[in-house]
Amino acid sequence: MIRLSVHRTPLRLGALFAGAVLLAGGCSPGSDGGDGGGKDKEEQELAYSDGPFEREGVSGMHKMFESSFRIDKVERYDDRTVLRFTTVPSGDDSMLSPDAYTGGILDTGPSGLRLIDPVGRRLYYPAHDDGDLIGSELPQYVVGGVEYKMEAHFPRLPDGADRITVLFPGTQAEFTGIPVAEAEGERKVPDEEPPDYYSLESGDEVVAPVNDGEVSDGYGWDLYSITEGTEIRRDTSATHRQVDLDADVLFEFDEAELTDEASEVLDEVVAETKEQADPDKPPITITGHTDGKGSDDYNEKLSEERAETVRDYLEEGLGSDYVYETEGKGATEPVAEEGGDDDEEARARNRRVEISYNIKVAETETETSEEKTASDEYVGDTAPPSPFREKDPEPVATGEYADDKGYSYDLELLPLYRDGAYLVARFRLTNTSDKDIRIPTISGPYFSGNGLPGARFGAFGVVDPETETVYRAVRIGDDDPDETRDVVEPLHFPYEQKPGTTNRSFLYFPAPPLDVEKVTFDAGPFGTFEDVPIEPVPGG
16 A cells, blocks of 8 residues: 655656655645645545456457456566566467457567556557567467466666556556566566467466567657647647647737737746746747648748747747747648638638747655656646556446448446546447448548547547636657657557447546546537546545
């Protein structure tokens, strides 16, 4: 049992304690010292489980692979992190195991597993050695009831990341609150070939050989939180923030002088930037964008002039401690496609001014010195990593939807819960049509939208009814206009494809402030549900 308090910053909790630790929660900026969700300045007790961390479900994309998945241990070595787990196929017969972990029809390695550091705001993919996956592989044929001991290797987790979330590529979904142990001794690499499948029977144990190698760079990614207000959109990781401002609020049509309404918006940005931006990590970059109307030269000139106007306002409010850079992109980097049925809305989204900067990092003095990010009022307050949830609660809302391809679904929305800096939505989708759901890359269902390319459930969102702030799915990696970024959601959908079957899915959102106990959930085509509860921290 570990005792700690909920934090409002991405403070690395695990590095602060061994055994029982008492910490005091702080108030959010500008608060009146209230209860902050009922527990400010009071101890909260989190009941972290010692296991077993196990669920049954279905994985695979081309063939439904029914099995149990059990996390045995997560160990941090000097050069990597090793997830040790056990897979037990269901049934009594032998079976093929293609893409059991959804890496491809010929891939039986754990390529679809992912790790999340919910406080450090990072996601880790399985490690590779110059393109080759490091880790175990299931034999081509497996036997029901046999325990297959396996490993998945990842980049080394940072010191202090002592509780993580494991994302499994199947209906087993997310495993929160998994402890990270420091490895003792040298790492042993299993290399014996497993016995032939026809010699095995239920209850046997097989240690799968490991494809070993050096961990290449590039398999750990920052997570970015997307929040939208009425006039401001924020895109934030643990170290960087981009603020998008509606140019129609700042400027009149074809003008580069600020409107009377602009000062209220920019004053908020100045105050936020002064608190968040690190003057020792320049620059503050201001970038202007236009829609596609007008010539390229005219749009570039107008966007540059608007960026310079915003820079002047920021510089007046922030002073000379910061370095400023401006540029005008014209219509070269749209965030919405123009020319469609929603052309006016798309053009309005493209008319914007972006402000980006590096976030302050402060040192915190504890038993060890760890870095933490400055408190972030806007993208959500950070709770401890969520304890493991063995069973799902009863749904709190339901909806129905039929698409134009002849598929129909029932949705069951479960209570939301906090995992570090994030809010986790769990939901079940049942195929109520009379046909199989096909492989999603060919003709399957997507509930996308809201400018989140690559998101299967991009139409879903969370709204704080008090502030009207909209929280979108957490994106993996920075916003690259030349590449489609994934979000933190199931690796594939659906896993269960038959009529009447149910897929248990999840989505990660930025967390609202800790005193928010209920939100509105926008389930896209399934409808909007009000007063959806956020589960209290277990034991809190």
